[in-house]
Amino acid sequence: MNMHATNDLLSKLTGEQALEVLRRLATEKGAIPDAVIAEAKHVLAAVDAEEVAEEVFFHLDAIDVQDCWDRAGGHRDGYTSPEDAAVELVEEELQPFLDQVERYHALGMARQERDYCMGVILGTYRYEKESKSEFKDWCVDIPLDSAGGLLDEWRGRNREASATTAMDEFIRQRCPDWAKQMIRAAEGTSR
DSSP states (O other): OOHHHHHHHHHTSOHHHHHHHHHHHHTSSSHHHHHHHHHHHHHHHOOOHHHHHHHHHHHHHTOOHHHHHHHSEEETTEEEOHHHHHHHHHHHHHHHHHHHHHHHHHTTOHHHHHHHHHHHHHHHHHHHHHOOOSGGGGOTTHHHHHHHHHHHHHHHHOOOHHHHHHHHHHHHHHOHHHHHHHHHHHHHHOO
16 A cells, blocks of 8 residues: 555544554554554654643633523522533533543653643633633633642642743743742642
8 A cells, every 4th residue: 555545544544543543553563563552652742732732722721701691590400600600611611631531640740741731721811811802801810720739730740840940930920920829829729
């Protein structure tokens, strides 16, 4: 099969099918499993905080205010305020990113965990500062609270001085309006 036909075939696979092919290759004998693992590590190791921030911003900025209004109000389970609905929507959009931070931690990839965390914090900061979305008016303080919660979790697992210093410096430079509050909160929890 030529390279064009191979690429065409691979582009037709669903995500689940591609994962199954990858799993099968990883269980083969010989050099293929080593190559699969090496490439997976390579892909996971490539964390660009700017790209993560852009993706976080995109997801948060795409939240429609109508979704907030649709969730708010009386339901058979009680009442949901617009503010609570806004928190739910932001948390839902951030959850895949928080899950990825956890995956990096579980894999023992501390630098990638830190860099990915930086990207999530920067993306939420950019959302608060740059978004023109009508929904943003309903989620005042939610981006800062979400980023602060992520930072607290990260700090609880990462006590290496150089990593926390790098994180603090990143926040001071890239999220200056949040720096005082986020770093002070971290100093209060480290005592």
